[in-house]
Amino acid sequence: MDQPNATASRSGAPVVGSISALVAADGALSLGDSGIAVKILQKRLALRGYGLTGTGYFGNLTDIAVTDYQLKHGLKPDGIVGPVTARSIDDENASTPTTPQVVKPAAGGRPPWLIYGLSLLGTKEGAGSKDNPAIIDWAEEEGGDIAANYKHDATPWCALFANHILTKCDLKGTETLWALDFAGKWPAVRLSGPALGAFAPMKRPGGGHITVVAGKTSAGLIAGLGGNQGDAVSIRGFPRDRLDRGFWWPAKHPLPTRIGFDTLPVVSTAGASINEA
Secondary structure, three states, X not given: OOOOOOOEOOOOOEOOOOHHHHHHHXXXXXXXXXXXXXXXXXXXXHHOOOOOOOOOXXXXXHHHHHHHHHHHOOOOOOOOEOHHHHHHHHHHHHHOOOOOOOOOOOOOOOOHHHHHHHHOOOOEOOOOOOOOHHHHHHHHHHOHHHHHHOOOOOOOOHHHHHHHHHHOOOOOOOOOOOHHHHOOOOOEEEEOXXXXXXXXXXXXXXXXXXXXXXXXXXXXXXXXXXXXXXXXXXXXXXXXXXXXXXXEEEOOOOOOOOOOHHHOOEOOOOOEOOXXX
């Protein structure tokens, strides 16, 4: 006789006490939340080897753990525990022993701007002559020269995206729309090599491009998270020798503990970058 699923009733509804049930009752869990649902989530992730102690507060460490779990399980890496992520965590804990596994967040940990940037994956330009209001809003929120000069999403917006994710983390970017300004023309330090979250400016025909290191590909490329990559926020592969303007890190944020191509986690991409204009 089949045993009942630990996270779903015979009717298909989440079992009381599961993360799925708590999310169904109170909504998705994300950065800044607190309470018993967050504590249960942290304890479930701790069983998977993440260093969470069940404080009940959804802080940066929990955000990093959730995003890492999502990346490893083929889920949208937005750091938000909605129905799909909740069900995955419930199902995995129900079907595996409770002995903690040795699982660590990705090398060096994902900095907050990378975590936030990953949550924007799939944001696209408006169709035809239409603008995506979300992208236009980013420019208005930046203010200054960016707001004054950015009016339509047909204008290259890789530097807008890079500034936006820094601003959301209370960090100062270049405050311009010029991608190559990320090569030292902002409060940043140059790293000796790639690191998760490092900003990597590069030349392209007719201008420049800025992408954020999100990992590496199985083909040996740097996986870069960026705006205006195929007219969308996406992760694309870049040859290492193309990223010749250095790897840059916000000066006011603690430096990464692991630097170098070999330290980067392997991630999936939408293919090699062929259109950044």
